[in-house]
Each structure stands twice: as structure tokens, then as C-alpha cells.
Amino acid sequence: MSDTAGTAHLLITCPDRPGIIAAVTNFLVNHNANVTQLDQHATEGTFFARLQFDMPSPALLRETLPKAFGEVVAPRFEMQWKLRVAADKLRCAILVSKHDHALLELLWRWSAGELPVELAGVVSNHPDLADAVGRFKVPFRHVPLAGLSRDDASRAVFDALPEKTDVVVLARYMQILSGEVCARYPNRIINIHHSFLPAFIGANPYQQAFDRGVKIIGATAHYVTADLDEGPIIDQGIAHVSHRYSPLDMKRLGRDLERQVLARAVLWHAEDRILVHGHKTIVFS
């Protein structure tokens, strides 16, 4: 089902009780919306839903509909909610250091029309990938960080983000972010960790995996919080390895996982398929 100018996503979180979906779908029907996707989940007393719908008159989507929803439906159920017009693509910024694999994967998918975001720019603490990014006609900005404290470095990089950035993707960005900048984008910074968390937290997980002698390696996409490697997990992928795999072999195989898992997580975020519940995610994929 292709998106139209009248396609929108509605995300809802509220206390669980009967009648929520009836109220929401009634409201949408009464506004001539046609619901094309609907997912719901309830856990520990909280209700989550994602609705995708089409409006025949897209003009109503940006003002009338959210205003009415906010006045009529949302208060009745104490909802936290977000209504987004699919055509208003999220503005996405990518942070990267020197590894190009995750970055190029995102750029390729984006240029192939698989990633519905507006790629606002790439920021890096190294100049190395400027040309690779330039080829895709995406702005690249180099922010040297040598000598800066973590707080200052984080601030420098985030201050260099494109205007109105909606989501920040760390495509193997090798610097730890300060709590301050994490707080600027709650559940809007996506990182790819090169292990199946919570295993092998910290540096050099492939070497750790090799040393432990595991038979699977993995990659984990998660939202970034001030607690390193502890943010809500969005998706994970794994691959089997054997005693024949050196740490370098694992790193190469792991790159494939990182590319796939990160691209999937960004896609889901771009399509408003992820809801966060405490330090866990609900993914309506």
C-alpha cells in the first residue's frame, strides 16, 4: 500500500482501559479517514497503539484533525500522542567517525528510495568520509574534537547538527556522548552497537567475543541514553561463527550485521513504528 499525500501516522500511549481503539477509530471515521494499519499492545497497565490512515482531503491533516483529536479524544484517555503526516519526512542527521560501512548502507538505501527520511547532513569528527558523502549530494561537516572534554566534544558535534534535526543516527560514531546532548534528543538518537547486548558491553566487542569463544556474534540497534549501552533495544541481529573466525573475520561478518540492523532500525523510526516504554521498545513492524 503506497503512501499518499493524505497518509498519516498516529501514535498513542495511555493508561490501559476498554474503549480506546473504539474511540480513536470512531474519531477517524467521522473525519473520513481510512485506517490502513492498526497495531496495539498493552503491558503492565499501559496501552500502546499505532494507526496508519489515509485522509481524502490532506489539508485537514495538519491542523483540523490534530486539534480535534487533542481536544476530544486525547484528554478522555490521558493520552500521550503524536500525529505525523507521512509526507513530512523526518529530518535525519548521521554522525560518523572513520568506518564507512554503516554510513554507506544508509546512504545507498536512502538514494534507492528505501529510507523515507530527509537526509539533512552528516557530521564527523574526522574529515575522511567527506567525499563519500558528497557524492550523494548530502552536506558533510567536519568537527575536529581533539583536546576537547567529552562534554565539550558532544556539544560541539550536536551544535553542528543541521537545523531542525528530528533524529540522529550514530553510524559507528566512536565517541561517547555526554548526558547533556543525549537529553536533547530523548529516544531520537539511534546507535548501532557491535554485539548482541547485553553481552560484551564496552570497547572492542569482537575481541571480547573471540576471547570468550562464543559461537554467535551480533549487533544491536538501540536508542541512546546517558547510560552507555543501556538504552532501549530496537533490533538485534546475529550470525554464527566457529573456531575458524579470527577477530578480523568476526569484525567483517559483524559489519554486515551492523549495516542491516541499523538500517532496519532507522527505517522503523522513520515510519513511526517504535514506541518506548521505560527502557524497552514496542516495535510495530
Place this chain on the structure above:
Amino acid sequence: MSDTAGTAHLLITCPDRPGIIAAVTNFLVNHNANVTQLDQHATEGTFFARLQFDMPSPALLRETLPKAFGEVVAPRFEMQWKLRVAADKLRCAILVSKHDHALLELLWRWSAGELPVELAGVVSNHPDLADAVGRFKVPFRHVPLAGLSRDDASRAVFDALPEKTDVVVLARYMQILSGEVCARYPNRIINIHHSFLPAFIGANPYQQAFDRGVKIIGATAHYVTADLDEGPIIDQGIAHVSHRYSPLDMKRLGRDLERQVLARAVLWHAEDRILVHGHKTIVFS
């Protein structure tokens, strides 16, 4: 979320148009039902949905609610629909020949409480597995088929099914069924085929796989129709193989796939998670 005495499943198929879910959920709210799961899908002008809900007063579930739904909601949307109380478990019969792996898997899962059906009995064209079945206190019936035509054999076996059988599972039953008995249980006979259909239709698929030199083998659970191996596919599983695998090795590995894939298909059927659309399935798993 555990089932209660008031848990029910509602399956709907109807022409796609706006307002269906609103009408259905409104109806349920007005009858004090709490929707706990809701899945929908629309394709080629047809709308499909599955709702799971809890009624505080289970007494209404069996008569009042379906009567009202059939009078008020269903006609308005030209629905085909089914409402089933989860506690009224489907009566399941298993057909088997001599291989025990798929049968034992089902029996074990059933006895472990993982398969919410009433296991009404096992029918076989061989006596070999009588003891294995007897241990689980499940009735076993041997129906000798030697010398019978396909039509007569099919009829003999199906006439021997336990009373009020709702679903028939072919757990590696090695006889081809006649069109006549297939028609008795439309989309209610589940077979496990030992290949990733549509590859290797027909006899001895592991030998065929070996001869072709494929690097993956598979198993397919599907509903049985009069067209052999052409019924709607419910689920498929695969495993990787190499040149080291003999046909026997493939057969052994394949048994694991068959067990898992068939058990999953039966579970989904038992939970009313499968809708059939032409020769394809919609699985709300």
C-alpha cells in the same frame, strides 16, 4: 496475558471500506468487552481482522453477543465472520503413518500445555504407534487400508475420525487424500510437507534436494486442498546444508524442521490466527 473464561476470538473477512474496525470495536465496547489483541490486513479490496477480547460476564459470549453481532454489525459490512470462545478448545484429530517425530512433538507440546486443543484421537493406517499414543491417554485407532482405492481409503480414515473433529493434522501421514474428504474440512486439514514448497513437490523431497545440490532444505505447513502440495501455505522453516549432508542427514535435519513448523501451524490454527484468502494465508501471529 492469560485467557479467561470470557476470552474470545473474532475473525472477520469482508469487502474493504472505511469504518469496519470502528464499528466492531464500538460494538464490543458497548457489550463491555475489552479488546486485548487486534490485527487487521487489507489486500486486493478485501479486509481481514482478528480481535481477541475478554468479557467480564462470560455467559453472554455464547448467545447474546454473536446474535447481536450477526444482526447489527455483520450485515452492514457483508462480513463472513466467526466468533469463538477460547475456552471451547478445538477438537483435533491427528493422522499418522509410521514416522513418529511429528506426532510425538505434538503430543509432547499438548501434554506440556503448549497446544490449546482437545486432542480427540489419533488415526493411523498402521498399528505401530498405538503404544506411543496410548501413553498420553489419547485414543488411537488403526484403520487398515491395504487394497483400498484412494477414494475408499480416504473415506475409511475420515469416517474413523473422532466425533465433532474440528481440525485434522497430518503428522507425516503418507497417503494422498481424495478430493471428497478434503472438501469435508476446507482449510481445516493441516499437512506438513518436507520441503520448502513450491520446490520439490512430490515424493522423496530430501533425495530431490540432494540430487539438485541445494544449500538449504525446508519444511512447509499448509492447508490441504484437492490439489496436492498446492494448498495455502501457513508457515515454512529452513536449515542450511552443505556437501557433507547425505540424503539421510538431510532427512534427520528435516525432521527437526517438520516438528517445529507443524507445531507452530497447529498452534496458530488453534488460536484462530489464520485466515485464508484464495490460496494464500493471512497469519496474525
Place this chain on the structure above:
Amino acid sequence: MSDTAGTAHLLITCPDRPGIIAAVTNFLVNHNANVTQLDQHATEGTFFARLQFDMPSPALLRETLPKAFGEVVAPRFEMQWKLRVAADKLRCAILVSKHDHALLELLWRWSAGELPVELAGVVSNHPDLADAVGRFKVPFRHVPLAGLSRDDASRAVFDALPEKTDVVVLARYMQILSGEVCARYPNRIINIHHSFLPAFIGANPYQQAFDRGVKIIGATAHYVTADLDEGPIIDQGIAHVSHRYSPLDMKRLGRDLERQVLARAVLWHAEDRILVHGHKTIVFS
């Protein structure tokens, strides 16, 4: 390739240097052996190999051949080695508590001819599974452990093992073993841990996985050492989960993984496919 009376496995560990395989294969050819499988691996200065071969005159296999190998080849390369006649199946004991899934999987595979061991007996700290084991004509021994210290309990259970036990399989045996009994069977006690180690060490890993919100769960077969959950990993399996999975759902899905992963590990051990190097394994599967 089927085993014959003259089939044997030769396992070698020695310092890595040129000429090892030439010397070994020459020796075997000169004794009229036909090598049917050969795997080798070298890492960190150590060489590992597994050879499977057939002798036309099996009589030589048990005395002449090993004697000659021990005098002629092994000392020249400072080898640790083991030569085992495949027909002399390992005597396997299973320890179990109350969960039956891993146990039944092993019993079923064994009875189907898929697990080339001599099943010497099952020992349990509970009487519950006596009947399930008895059906397979395998001895079952109940050893009550109430009130015993870990050391005493471990000793009681291991003293109750069948005579000449070669390998001990913990099929969800819920007691921690003392270092003393671990030392009796170095690299000959196989455990199944219900997580993808090193994640979720310790108790109740499915609850831990649920709490952390991971998107994959796993199971790990490993040799048991005095360091709980730290022994050499033999094999790991995983399955994907979503926010829809309750801890119970994970437990059920995990049971499938545990059954498969443990059965594979026991098979590899039975076929002498596993060599241990420090706290890691080399698996010539």
C-alpha cells in the same frame, strides 16, 4: 558414509609445526587405514586435528594401532591424542530435575538412532521423571538431596552415576555442581544454559531477557567447569522475540532452542568432534 566395525576417530593436540598431518596420514596409510574425514585447525601455536578412518581389519584397531601410534608418531610431535573405535559408544548419563523437554529430546533422538551413545542411565534429584525414562528402558535413579550441602549433594549425585560413565549431560539439572565433581569429568560434563552466554548469567535468564527488552533469546551448550556459566561454549542457538513475548512465551520458545542446541552438542561430543583449547572449543562439525 556409514560407520563400520573398523571406523575410528583420532583426535590430536600438539605444538604447531610443519609435517604433522603428513606424518599422521602416512602412518595410517601404512596401516591400511582409509581416512574418510580430516579436519585441522591451528591457533596461537597449537595444532588440532580430527581424523576419521576405516580399517579393513578392525582387530588391529584396539591394540596394535594405538600402540604403534603412541610409540612412533605421538612422541615426535609431543602430541596429546585419543583414538576411539566408533563402535565403542560412549557411555552417557543424564542428570535432570523436573523439566522434561531436554531429557525427552535426547531420549527420542537416541531411540531414533540419531545419538550414537550408550544411554547408561538417568539420575535425578526428583522422582517425577521416572516413568518417562522407564518407557525407553533406560535405568532411572532418584537421589534425594534435601538438606545436603552443595558439596554433599554433588557427591551424592555423581556417586550414583552408572559405572564407567564417559560423559554426563545436564538436561536442565537445576543444581550447581561442586568443583570437586566437575574435576572428575573435565570437559565431559555438558550443560545447557538458557541464554546466549555471556548474556544473562545466573538465575532466571528469560525473566532477565524480558526485563532488559532484548529482541533475541538464546541457549548455550557448554562444558561445565568449577566457574559457573564460564565453561567452554560448544554451541549456541537463538530465536527472535518481540514486545509481544511474555516471560512465559520466551520460556516456551527457549525450550525449543535448549532441546536443539543440547542435542547437537551431545551428538558432536559422541562423535568426538569437540576439542578444548583453554576455555574455548574447536568443533569439527
Place this chain on the structure above:
Amino acid sequence: MSDTAGTAHLLITCPDRPGIIAAVTNFLVNHNANVTQLDQHATEGTFFARLQFDMPSPALLRETLPKAFGEVVAPRFEMQWKLRVAADKLRCAILVSKHDHALLELLWRWSAGELPVELAGVVSNHPDLADAVGRFKVPFRHVPLAGLSRDDASRAVFDALPEKTDVVVLARYMQILSGEVCARYPNRIINIHHSFLPAFIGANPYQQAFDRGVKIIGATAHYVTADLDEGPIIDQGIAHVSHRYSPLDMKRLGRDLERQVLARAVLWHAEDRILVHGHKTIVFS
């Protein structure tokens, strides 16, 4: 283990009989070679082996060693054999039409040092991908085929291949090759087919998969023979799909499979890990 100037691969196919590996490894030891990898397989009376070894004096590798092997060892066992110095990378040509995903994957892996071939050039029946290839400093040649018969088109494209091409990779090249050009490169043309063969032979397999309602899709890398889609299978990958997947969704997911499976097949070919036996492969991966 990294390759050195003295690293070589030896591939052997011969009638199966005792003593082959002993003779080969003896020969290598006597020439001061150190065998670092050894794989063997016997099936249906034929013996296959791959040895990787290091020679301290690389100078001997190109003439003395193969000459001696050809005179002393090979005739004794009626061997077909190939000895290749790893540093003499295979010259690889890529054929492509308009889809860029498989091509870019190969180019990226090659530029990242993961694909040990000399990328001699890319030939296409369309000019579209000239720039994409040019960025990697790889020659691109456009060969217009409009109006040509299959035979003439095939000849035109193959005549345009770079000099001394060792292996031709069809990275979603959408033309059927004539038997004549297939015969020029026996087992040296690698194609990626976008289904899990033998399912969905022919055009538009994703549409076929959608129409059949399968729950898995796949991709198959195989050597090209005059029989379309019937050549020896090198590797296969699959992904699970559901009723939610449109043909376009399947195509996108399939692209990921195609990229991975083709890249792996080319890597294995480049490392001499594939032996062909009739219409099947032996892959010593």
C-alpha cells in the same frame, strides 16, 4: 591467519582411494611447505581436497613446485588439480544491467579489502552505472545490445570483457547468455538468481513468490551453464516474509539477500574454495 607471498591453494579431484592426503602432504612437507588449511570430501567414488599452505621461499611456488607435483604426485592418483598462488589474484569482470545493489556491494567489499580479486572491469548493456563504477577507479564499458540476437548479444558482451578475465560475475545482469559464451568460462561465471532455486525458475520470481503465498523468499548464487537456472548452486540465503509483504517489499528484502549471497559466492570463488562435481558444488568454506 594472513596470506603471505608464499601462500598457495591446491585443489584436487581424483578417484577416491587410500593414501591421497598422505602423498600430497608428504610432498608438501618435503618441499618445506606448511599446510595451514586442509579440507577433503569423498562422494560417489570421487575424492576432493583443498589445501592451503605457506612456502618460506615463494620463488619455488610458480614453477618448481607445480612441475614436481605434476610429475610425481598427480599422475599416481589420476588427479585433476590446480595450484594457485594466493597473491596472483583472480582477474574478475562484472556484468551488470541497471540494478546497482549487487554491483555496489561487490565494489564496496572490494574497496574495503574484503574481496581478494583484481577488479578488471565492469561491462554493461546500459550506460547508467558508469559513474558509480568510475568512482571506484574501475573501468566501465557500455556495450549496446539493442536489436541483437541472444547469440550476438552474448558474444558482443563477452568480447568486451577485460583481457585475461578469470571469473565473470553477473551482478543482476538481465540478459540470458548463449551456450557458446557459457562454454568459454565453465564454472567461472557466477550468477545471482533472486529466488531459492529450484523454486520460481524464470522471470519475476518475487511476483511468483507473492502469488504463491510463500512465507520465505530467497536468493541463489550459482555457476552459469547453458541450462538456465540449472547450474551448480554455490550458496543460498533466505528471509521470512508475511502476508504484509507486497511484491515490492519482497523485492527490497530480496536485494539484501542477493547482495550477501553473491558477495559470499564471489569470495569463496576468489579463495578457491569451490569444487564442482557434476551439477553440484563442494564448498570448503
